[in-house]
Amino acid sequence: MKKSAHSHAHDHAAEPLAELTSRLRQKSQRVTGPRQAILALLREHRHPMTNKEIHGALGKGDCDLATIYRSMHLLEEMGMVKRFDFGDGVARFELVTGDKHAHHHHLVCTCCADIVEIDDCFAAELEARVAAAHGFKTVTHKLEFFGVCPDCQQAGHSHDKAKRSRRKPCGC
């Protein structure tokens, strides 16, 4: 992994790490290298990453892919990361920063897979309405937008990193 000066108390990673540490302790679980590395990586990358991407970014030898899967489950349960599903059959994760911006959605280019974050969520109130209308509780929602980004619109879009939907996004 690209090691940042993570041994100093005032390290940037201190914030999420501190929370991790204390929370893990409460669950009588451990603050291990892989877990720290994953959090550190997600702090830099501000966009959702797949487990495979995380694995690659950490340096093949540093952490096993299976461990990443296990860690993401743990971190998700603890609410430290959020799972996103863009419909291509691969899970993506983002670090949950304590403050606002916590809840947001994405605008994904179906062509180049570029991702834009949409901060304002308006569906919140709907959640309540939907819940009330059908007697459901603890209602949450998933909302993502898909479209073709400016770049891809003009350039006879070269499906560079586009690979969403195990099936071709745009039929060209």
Next chain:
Amino acid sequence: MKKSAHSHAHDHAAEPLAELTSRLRQKSQRVTGPRQAILALLREHRHPMTNKEIHGALGKGDCDLATIYRSMHLLEEMGMVKRFDFGDGVARFELVTGDKHAHHHHLVCTCCADIVEIDDCFAAELEARVAAAHGFKTVTHKLEFFGVCPDCQQAGHSHDKAKRSRRKPCGC
């Protein structure tokens, strides 16, 4: 496959079948037994079904699972069925009825997997707004709600956010 009286012009399945027939012809493709059977089945079942469920409902010997996967891709491309992703790693499909109700969302119980359809979509205008704000085109969206249904609430089931990730909601 369970062949319904599909040779009569006034057959219930006539509506979707007729459209299928004509559209397939235009694509110089064929109206086959499996395709008719799938459409007929989706007409009855008004809820999203997984390929495996469709396969089971058609009678193991009637249509191969692979054929169902291929058919769903075709039907999806033709806009006859719509694919939904509830985040559990399994695709679900619903027949697209020509009229309204065409665009709708779901409220899924994370415990018993029961599904309620939400007809009013409010995200439509947001699509336009989001598209304009970021220069994207042909913007669409996916929105689903998750929660605990009335039945499961009392039934003791406290698995609030049951793991819909990969495995069955809650194995109890």
Next chain:
DNA sequence: CTGGTTGCAAACAATTTGCAACCCA
């Protein structure tokens, strides 16, 4: 006849799991 289709099996890819070695608290 003939190209689109299907069944079957093998291939794939994402994710999960069993288990022995390992390490943090």
Next chain:
DNA sequence: TGGGTTGCAAATTGTTTGCAACCAG
């Protein structure tokens, strides 16, 4: 020390694909 963790490999599961037999038009 001991139970949570990890790496490795094998197992699962959803989905796709190669190919020869088959069928709708």
